[in-house]
Amino acid sequence: MFKYAIDFKGSIPAEGDVMSFVFTSPEPIAWTPGQFIHYTLPHKDADQRGEERWFTISSAPFEGDIWITTRINSEYSSSFKQKLMAMQAGDPIEADMPEGDFTIDDLDRDYVFVVGGIGITPFLSILKHLDHEGKGLRAELLYANRNADSIPFKDDLEAFGRRHPGFNITYFIGDNIIDEAALKAAGEKLNDPIYFVSGPEPMVEAFEAKFKEMGIDEAHSKFDYFPGYDA
Ligand SMILES: Cc1cc2nc3c(=O)[nH]c(=O)nc-3n(C[C@H](O)[C@H](O)[C@H](O)COP(=O)(O)OP(=O)(O)OC[C@H]3O[C@@H](n4cnc5c(N)ncnc54)[C@H](O)[C@@H]3O)c2cc1C
The missing domain is CATH 3.40.50.80 (Nucleotide-binding domain of ferredoxin-NADP reductase (FNR) module)
Structure with missing residues (x-):
């Protein structure tokens, strides 16, 4: 499957332990609202949950950037999320094509x-x-x-x-x-x-x-x- 390398731009705190991580893509990525992406984030000493995760795209296509919005557990975070929190502007994450059918297809319903x-x-x-x-x-x-x-x-x-x-x-x-x-x-x-x-x-x-x-x-x-x- 085709992969994009998308670059970290910054993070935006939300309510409680929720945080959004914003990524920009050098080439345009098209998605339907409600879809998700499979990510690979290589890092040293990965825990048993490993280097791959799926996250819904919480941004809308008109925003251009890809947003991951997730909970950051203050007492215990997976090595993946620790790596996410340590990212600096310009650091890449590997993203597959958006996928999934959790989408609204008919506004008359x-x-x-x-x-x-x-x-x-x-x-x-x-x-x-x-x-x-x-x-x-x-x-x-x-x-x-x-x-x-x-x-x-x-x-x-x-x-x-x-x-x-x-x-x-x-x-x-x-x-x-x-x-x-x-x-x-x-x-x-x-x-x-x-x-x-x-x-x-x-x-x-x-x-x-x-x-x-x-x-x-x-x-x-x-x-x-x-x-x-x-x-
Ligand atoms: C299609 C799809 C879409 C998804 N979209 C999203 C999304 O938009 N946002 C999102 O947040 N997730 C989403 N997920 C889930 C996401 O992929 C992760 O599985 C989830 O965020 C949990 O992350 P984590 O495994 O890195 O654990 P963390 O969030 O780091 O959490 C660690 C968890 O480990 C447990 N724990 C606590 N203390 C300990 C301990 N001492 N030892 C071991 N375990 C402990 C707790 O349950 C804690 O919540 C999606 C999954 C799929 C399949």
Whole structure:
């Protein structure tokens, strides 16, 4: 597969332990909002998680740069993320072609976005892109986080909702989880919605099982699994 060497530009802190890492490409990279990239970052003394990772592109195509938005664990970070944090402007990372179908193909449809924490990254790209095009969408965002005071990109999401009234957010904090009743309540506000689920792998797998019980079929659901995080 064709690989790009893209260059580190800088990092931008977000809420809590979330950080965006900005890369620029010497040659233009095309992607559809919601897609991800497989990266290779060679480094000495790599831990057992190794030198490769997948990250959603959290920037929108009009921004030009490729953004990785991730959690940096203050007590323990993988050697990959330590290397990411140590990068200097101009340092390269190897990137494969953008891929994935966690994308919005039809703005005439309604959507329920079920998100756990850092799983918000594909929606950042999707919503920034729509906003730039002057388009909204009819969607209910169900957004689960551990703490109310460090919800990633809360202000940006709410600003999008103010500009595009068909977009609504419901927060779920701590033990207040997104359960079947919450899924149904969101679905009932909409017309035959498609459910997009993104977040830590165990969370997304749990929703996949829940959807089977609820009769939400493959034509009405898409899943984006982030391994390496607890539910
Ligand atoms: C298609 C796809 C898209 C993705 N998009 C994103 C994205 O946009 N953003 C994103 O953040 N991730 C994304 N991921 C997941 C990403 O690839 C990483 O798996 C994830 O960020 C975890 O990173 P890490 O393995 O470097 O661990 P770190 O984030 O460094 O975390 C280390 C983890 O290790 C555990 N731990 C804590 N203490 C210890 C200890 N003492 N010893 C051992 N382990 C400990 C904890 O669970 C901690 O969270 C995506 C994955 C896929 C497949």
